[in-house]
Amino acid sequence: MAEHDLGTRTLGPEGLRVSTLGLGCMGMSQSYGTADEAESLATIARALELGIFFLDTADVYGDGHNEELVGRAIKSRRDEVVLATKFSLSRDASGAMQTNGRPEYVKASCDASLRRLGVETIDLYYQHRVDRTVPIEDTLGAMAELVQAGKVRHLGLSEASSASLERAAAVHPITALQSEWSLWTRDLEDDVVGTARRLGIGIVPFSPLGRGFLTGAITSPDDFGPDDFRKNNPRFQGENFDRNLRLVDEVRRIADEKGCTAGQLALAWVLAQGDDVVPIPGTKRRSYLEENAGAVAVELSEDDLRRLGEIGTPAGGRYPQADYTYGDSPERTTG
Template identity: 65%
Template sequence: MKTRALGSQGFETSALGLGCMGMSDFYAGRDEAESIATIERALDRGVTLLDTADMYGDGANEELVGRVVRSRDQWVQVATKFGITRGPDGSRGVNGRPDYVRQACDASLKRTGLEVIDLYYQHRVDPDVPIEETVGAMAELVTAGKVRFLGLSEAAPATIRRAHAVHPITAVQTEYSLWTRDPEAEVLPTVRALGIGFVPYSPLGRGFLTGQFRTPDDIPADDYRRNSPRFQGEAFAANLRLVEAVEALAAEKGCTTAQLALAWVLAQGDEIVPIPGTKRRTYLDDNLGALDVALTADDLARIAAIVPPGAAQGERYPAATMGSVNR
């Protein structure tokens, strides 16, 4: 397994991580036995970074990941997150208060059964709590030996700089893929200037960039993507045309569309560690094949012409959710 350094504090991990969210939440077709087998296959293949969060399945995903990790006699890095709260009625909020940070960390340690969390992210920035206070509490967790490294998710450049001034930030996690290139404008230059690693989530566009969805009806009725703007109506049709163009190039390269999309993300910088999510061993093996896809300068130029920044149609989240990202 190829490795990459996240940040400048000594966090080295596999070049691809595994996003575990879909094993417990949001996506249809969940199967716990297959999810466990998928995590185990990832670890067998040399993946060391597993990504979860306390809100995925209301803690069930942390429990699942922890159960597998504790059963393995090998080095594994677990990244988890706090900050998105869920009410009994399904409502969501954001909480970055110091007392909540401490409580959330203790709860995550209990659910995973780990003695220390390798990488602890603030899942969403709380606009009502100064980032200095939130990161100050996170830094206390490092001092207490409960957390090794700190991260932020969906934070704006100014927020990243303020947080990094309080305690070194090791990684910033943001959606990034061929059809979500927003970070290139400001976030990526910011993290590079500060020596912070970058962790793209949904590097396969929530599965759309794999080519598995040909019509909206291919999305199960109870799947979160049914409500995603990019998976609806005219946006779906326009985005499918982009995928078909990428498919043609992948065929020329002798790889799958997913492998080409992941190889493109990996080629954007050595400080980038994507975490494609899957709950199936078949897709995991396909994703890992991206590490063997070498893209030439000509390949990258052709991809840029096919899918330039802003080419995807539709927002990446519903309007109510877009307000919580990049802040």
């Protein structure tokens, strides 16, 4: 029995029921400083106590370590969890990220994830990034075969373009789109959100706290350890950092008025975007998890939403790659 009733929301045309908030597990294995396995396992256990049962991982997080960690955490509690993982990204010998959407890779990746997680079925299986060299129909065809084989229950895409969503949904129902969406990353609203909603696809925002920036806890680039990937992110560097701190100051001011933390306010804003929206803030600490859970109780008025909508946009791109865009794949050729 959950300690608090955080409620549930429903994703996609097939009606996948998940907790109102999910838990992003990536930082337990990579990107945000050193790992602490005992605290990570305790954090997942605490999430289930709090009624947060939608867990998100991927095969590339810690190069398999994160799936193994999540698998250990849910070993005796599989029936309590909605488990999401992803495929298509891997690191080459130089450490650079590469994308693979070939059908044979889809199936091999799924089998490897099932082994690492120690489960028989993945509840929600995402293509982590669209492969720009493989028609998405070919990738989705292989993913649909995993559903038919009973290895996967529902399908999703991450960081996909409107065109990719359209083409994918024509092959198989798409339950969720996982993309970055927060008070300081709103370009999803330009086009993709409307397409997802027209197709009945749920939206799962990652980094709903602006990669931690919107919590107000980060005040200097010196706050990042040497292995923290944010050091290389344009939004966390030089003049951009200083400009973005001012944006967070405004969030903090409104949060003080509401009697909540800046992070809770930022999460409440994402939750207020619609009942088809299920953010997955990542943390590897129970204290932050409990703070995040408190966001569900924060009620925002129309005036609150207006003020938050006017805080402005951050300086700097989302990723070091200046040409980063939502994923499109090549058209399928015949003959």
